[in-house]
Amino acid sequence: MSDVVEPVLGITDAAREKILEVRAAEPEAGSLALWITVTGESGGAYTYDMSFRALADAGDLEVVQHHDDLPVVIDGDSVEALAGATLDFAAAGMVMQNPNRPAPRVAAPRPAADLSGPVAQAILQVLEDQINPAIASHGGRADLVAVEESIAYLRLSGGCQGCSMAAATLSQGIEVAILDAVPEITEVRDVTDHASGTNPYFESAKK
Secondary structure, rough: HHHHHOOEEEEOOOHHHHHHHHHHOOHHHHHHHEEEEEEEEOOOOOEEEEEEHHHHHOOOOEEEEEEOOEEEEHHHHHHHHHOOOEEEEOOOOEEOOOOOOOOOOOOOOOOOOOOOOOOHHHHHHHHHHHHHHHHHHHHHEEEEEEEEEOOOEEEEEEEOOOOOOOHHHHHHHHHHHHHHOOOOOOOOEOOOOOOOOOOOOOOOOOO
């Protein structure tokens, strides 16, 4: 274990007194330290585990601090996440005031849908031969996003995106043409975000 002169974690007097009060009820209280470990994250903040364990159990990877008569052992993997934090005690209980935040998780990009199958290719043929030439006159375009089971997902762009007649264009023209030409398809869904102009995948699918 390594003792540090500059504490990683600050503890207020209120928190220290409460911890000592709780520790006093433990067997062999004088040999116990407060062990603190960062266990994960929730809601953009770290989560913690705090428990009493023997100070003698601290190994080379743990960092030991002494707050007067209260030894504190910080898990080695948690030191960076706790640097500059302060443990306080309030009416709601122990509160960790930590300026550090977990790194935001970056969602893996969604892989492009496989449109190489015969059904997808048949739909693409209908779009290119019949649909897009017809709606190109007002700057519109329909693209196939994915095919799942018997449902084709389309995204409208250009003059069709945000158009008040987009639903009618889909149901009366595009869907009819696809269902007639591709019997494997029983439904066509529009996944265009007509309100904001962004391009969700399946999140806002509308029948």
